[in-house]
Amino acid sequence: MNEIVQKVRAQEPLIHNLTNAVVMNFSANGLLAFGASPIMANAKEDAADVAKLSNGVLINIGTLTEAQLEAMIEAGKAANEAGIPVVIDPVGVAATNFRTEAFQRIVEQVHPDVIKGNAGELAHLVGIELETKGVDAVGEGNSQEIAGKVAVHFQTIAVLTGKVDTVSDGKQTLTNETGHALLSKVTGAGCLLGSIITACLSVEGENLEKAYAAVKYYGMAAAYAASQSGVNGPGTFLPQFLDALTMEPDTLEKGLM
């Protein structure tokens, strides 16, 4: 994990985020703190051009519109052609037919290197119905089975988030227990994780290992931030979390001992 985080910081990859309106600012600041360089470009007129300039493309359907969907497909296709990694976060996909159909349209034309979502979202993609509430998961289900099925079905790496995160390529399945419950009390914690996974995918290495490193580091930063004095809830947690995202994995680890 150390090496992957260091490579990101050395390379400062440009990450093209086609993401939702709720989290744009948080995701940009989080990527900067982590050591990457964010760009947000949602228009179909320049999405492909921006994707080609970038080192990684994140597609997050959280506040999707038809126009943005076209931009996402254009950006994803351009990235696939150029060998630039693509991460898809199917936010709220189980909530409406529009989102379900939009996700299908994306994956028919764009190959994702990673699909990242909570249990309800990923379960829905492989026909397992779990309880969801809008963009949030309610049920947990069998995370290892769900992640494995998503990985095999979409020929990708599946990252299923929650109290325990599950990362699978369909053959190997890893679990991660770093994290903090306060992450589920701030909106966009999952969305920023998608951007940070994209940043990690942009450096050299195995996709499974890079996705796992991102998830592990992110959880360590959250736990470290939550342990700082003066953190009483989501409001005081957020600035500490942003600061923690700048730190070395060793510093976070020592702070947690």
Ligand SMILES: Nc1ncnc2c1ncn2[C@@H]1O[C@H](COP(=O)(O)OP(=O)(O)OP(=O)(O)O)[C@@H](O)[C@H]1O
């Ligand atoms: N109860 C918990 N304890 C520890 N970590 C958690 C907990 N719940 C979520 N996390 C962490 O929070 C991050 C986001 O996961 P979550 O499943 O909440 O995403 P999400 O539902 O997509 O979020 P959002 O829609 O707000 O962006 C992950 O790093 C995950 O490990």
Ligand SMILES: Cc1ncsc1CCO
């Ligand atoms: C709250 C919310 N609604 C659509 S996207 C989003 C951000 C967290 O997924």
